[in-house]
Amino acid sequence: xxxxxxxxxxxxxxxxxxxxxxxxxxxxxxxxxxxxxxxxxxxxxxxxxxxxxxxxxxxxxxxxxxxxxxxxxxxxxxxxxxxxxxxxxxxxxxxxxxxxxxxxxxxxxxxxxxxxxxxxxxxxxxxxxxxxxxxxxxxxxxxxxxxxxxxxxxxxxxxxxxxxxxxxxxxxxxxxxxxxxxxxxxxxxxxxxxxxxxxxxxxxxxxxxxxxxxxxxxxxxxxxxxxxxxxxxxxxxxxxxxxxxxxxxxxxxxxxxxxxxxxxxxxxxxxxxxxxxxxxxxxxxxxxxxxxxxxxxxxxxxxxxxxxxxxxxxxxxxxxxxxxxxxxxxxxxxxxxxxxxxxxxxxxxxxxxxxxxxxxxxxxxxxxxxxxxxxxxxxxxxxxxxxxxxxxxxxxxxxxxxxx
Amino acid sequence: xxxxxxxxxxxxxxxxxxxxxxxxxxxxxxxxxxxxxxxxxxxxxxxxxxxxxxxxxxxxxxxxxxxxxxxxxxxxxxxxxxxxxxxxxxxxxxxxxxxxxxxxxxxxxxxxxxxxxxxxxxxxxxxxxxxxxxxxxxxxxxxxxxxxxxxxxxxxxxxxxxxxxxxxxxxxxxxxxxxxxxxxxxxxxxxxxxxxxxxxxxxxxxxxxxxxxxxxxxxxxxxxxxxxxxxxxxxxxxxxxxxxxxxxxxxxxxxxxxxxxxxxxxxxxxxxxxxxxxxxxxxxxxxxxxxxxxx
Numbered sequence: 001x002x003x004x005x006x007x008x009x010x011x012x013x014x015x016x017x018x019x020x021x022x023x024x025x026x027x028x029x030x031x032x033x034x035x036x037x038x039x040x041x042x043x044x045x046x047x048x049x050x051x052x053x054x055x056x057x058x059x060x061x062x063x064x065x066x067x068x069x070x071x072x073x074x075x076x077x078x079x080x081x082x083x084x085x086x087x088x089x090x091x092x093x094x095x096x097x098x099x100x101x102x103x104x105x106x107x108x109x110x111x112x113x114x115x116x117x118x119x120x121x122x123x124x125x126x127x128x129x130x131x132x133x134x135x136x137x138x139x140x141x142x143x144x145x146x147x148x149x150x151x152x153x154x155x156x157x158x159x160x161x162x163x164x165x166x167x168x169x170x171x172x173x174x175x176x177x178x179x180x181x182x183x184x185x186x187x188x189x190x191x192x193x194x195x196x197x198x199x200x201x202x203x204x205x206x207x208x209x210x211x212x213x214x215x216x217x218x219x220x221x222x223x224x225x226x227x228x229x230x231x232x233x234x235x236x237x238x239x240x241x242x243x244x245x246x247x248x249x250x251x252x253x254x255x256x257x258x259x260x261x262x263x264x265x266x267x268x269x270x271x272x273x274x275x276x277x278x279x280x281x282x283x284x285x286x287x288x289x290x291x292x293x294x295x296x297x298x299x300x301x302x303x304x305x306x307x308x309x310x311x312x313x314x315x316x317x318x319x320x321x322x323x324x325x326x327x328x329x330x331x332x333x334x335x336x337x338x339x340x341x342x343x344x345x346x347x348x349x350x351x352x353x354x355x356x357x358x359x360x361x362x363x364x365x366x367x368x369x370x371x372x373x374x375x376x377x378x379x380x381x382x383x384x385x386x387x388x389x390x391x392x393x394x395x396x397x398x399x400x401x402x403x404x
Numbered sequence: 405x406x407x408x409x410x411x412x413x414x415x416x417x418x419x420x421x422x423x424x425x426x427x428x429x430x431x432x433x434x435x436x437x438x439x440x441x442x443x444x445x446x447x448x449x450x451x452x453x454x455x456x457x458x459x460x461x462x463x464x465x466x467x468x469x470x471x472x473x474x475x476x477x478x479x480x481x482x483x484x485x486x487x488x489x490x491x492x493x494x495x496x497x498x499x500x501x502x503x504x505x506x507x508x509x510x511x512x513x514x515x516x517x518x519x520x521x522x523x524x525x526x527x528x529x530x531x532x533x534x535x536x537x538x539x540x541x542x543x544x545x546x547x548x549x550x551x552x553x554x555x556x557x558x559x560x561x562x563x564x565x566x567x568x569x570x571x572x573x574x575x576x577x578x579x580x581x582x583x584x585x586x587x588x589x590x591x592x593x594x595x596x597x598x599x600x601x602x603x604x605x606x607x608x609x610x611x612x613x614x615x616x617x618x619x620x621x622x623x624x625x626x627x628x629x630x631x632x633x634x635x636x637x638x639x640x641x642x643x644x645x646x647x648x649x650x651x652x653x654x655x656x657x658x659x660x661x662x663x664x665x666x667x668x669x670x671x672x673x674x675x676x677x678x679x680x681x682x683x684x685x686x687x688x689x690x691x692x693x694x695x696x697x698x699x
Contacts, residue, residue, distance in 0.1 A: 045523050045528070046528065053528070208675075224414075240530055244532065248623065266529055269529045269625055269627075
């Protein structure tokens with residue numbers, strides 16, 4: 001009993017101390033020591049590792065090297081860590097970085113749940129985040145902040161790019177197979193809004209846990225729903241598994257499948273016979289023109305695979321950040337962010353781009369179609385570009401409350 | 405359509421059948437684990453990695469050597485079984501007399517390393533393996549479309565599960581095996597090479613995981629984390645069925661597939677947790693598992 005009491009009191013003391021530490025921590029502010037240190041927090045070995053993991057570190061390093069390796073007269077430092085796709089781990093890494101290790105800016109960031117946890121830390125410490133892998137539109141709406149730069153894509157752009165044209169073509173009854181976490185919910189909501197606004201309807205949704213292997217049960221529910229389009233509001237292997245189950249159960253014979261978020265490695269993982277002709281929206285395709293090919297070839301030589309949009313986004317965002325630091329001559333977050341928003345990003349990734357006051361980087365998106373196996377010249381030759389969607393048509397307008 | 409209390413029966417039948425398909429797959433997977441866990445008392449956390457290895461060997465064999473699915477069904481379990489034998493002989497045997505926790509930690513570490521290496525070599529996104537031509541297409545049942553390959557999974561699982569159960573429960577080899585667990589010294593006194601039996605049993609159990617990997621390759625994307633996703637579920641099934649009960653693992657595998665299938669229909673959000681809920685309830689009521697004997 002004595003022991004238990006002692007343990008209990010130790011525990012309570014521990015909790016109290018920890019809570020105090022958190023309070024203290026949340027008031028510590030970003031350092032302006034004139035030395036730029038970039039942290040890349042991504043999924044190094046989990047299910048999203050190919051989307052934004054070691055590749056996002058490679059892309060960020062390329063940007064630093066192309067910039068010359070130095071800014072404000074000092075070497076630019078790069079650190080990286082594995083978020084393990086766990087919000088608690090990610091936020092404690094972020095806290096350690098900005099508190100104790102003088103990290104100025106955090107890039108990478110895949111999975112909206114992880115990014116949400118990280119931005120809570122960085123927003124209060126006034127450190128900039130360059131979000132390149134996650135898609136929830138909350139980062140520039142309900143959870144917007146002056147210190148967020150949401151770079152590559154978001155769910156609204158995906159929905160506008162993929163869903164809108166399909167509804168206009170008369171595909172008016174939709175069924176959603178949705179990943180059951182922040183990103184899936186946001187993507188589903190954004191798509192439903194567009195379906196409704198264009199005269200279509202949603203006849204059913206089913207929420208599948210992240211990392212589901214067998215989608216046959218959900219496919220059967222989709223089949224019974226009377227829909228003419230099944231939308232996959234998920235990502236990574238979930239999309240690949242869902243699509244293959246849909247094909248296996250004959251769904252693809254009489255329904256259209258809309259893969260709402262497909263990264264290049266996922267498109268490569270899909271069986272060409274089932275995936276061919278599927279249209280999807282992406283922020284980048286390596287084989288678009290000479291500029292993209294030049295960068296992608298360099299990236300492939302370093303990383304061993306062609307870049308996906310989050311890799312290209314990581315490069316572009318880092319470059320824009322470094323240019324702003326150089327221009328204002330300080331690593332103070334407010335000054336740098338102001339400069340970033342005052343200049344238009346312009347590189348192989350960011351086309352006809354503006355970096356808006358709400359933190360949204362608005363750029364041309366691509367509507368692409370997955371190529372038939374027979375038309376592919378190599379394993380990397382996967383898309384035909386159908387249409388370039390101008391940034392202002394893809395992204396939703398800025399909320400007045402988020403105009404920082 | 406036939407509906408009652410808002411439930412569409414055709415849809416329900418479909419879900420039941422899918423549950424049965426997944427259940428027979430679970431049964432196949434838990435079989436190997438039940439043998440290693442139940443007979444050898446080794447908690448093999450590398451079983452999921454061996455399942456993944458099976459799928460990858462099939463995929464790589466197909467890609468680089470043109471090995472067909474049918475050849476893979478026989479070759480892959482042997483290859484994976486050999487890997488298992490090496491692991492048992494050189495890593496697990498030296499710590500066989502230690503606490504069970506040692507082998508748990510060893511195999512867990514091994515699983516992480518194998519998975520990490522495959523992620524490093526092949527990336528995390530997974531690759532597709534074609535369904536063999538003979539099994540393409542499907543049958544249109546009154547309530548659903550049943551792909552041939554899924555029907556094939558049921559047939560093969562039932563066959564493999566039944567013959568393994570028969571071998572262990574009804575043949576002389578099975579008797580040696582069970583006796584080796586009960587009293588190794590006595591069996592050794594009869595001139596039986598017990599360490600060899602243990603190694604071969606481990607290899608067989610791991611080979612079954614490799615076999616399940618080949619069966620899974622055409623329907624699920626082949627990725628390094630495919631094993632870790634499913635391993636915990638399969639462990640839960642073995643615990644629910646009762647440690648050491650081969651038949652229990654098979655029946656529980658089938659049953660849990662159906663429970664999970666119905667959950668996916670009525671409340672999909674809980675489909676990832678329902679098996680663990682059942683496990684908690686079973687452990688509270690009957691700690692030795694549904695078919696387990698008190699040890």
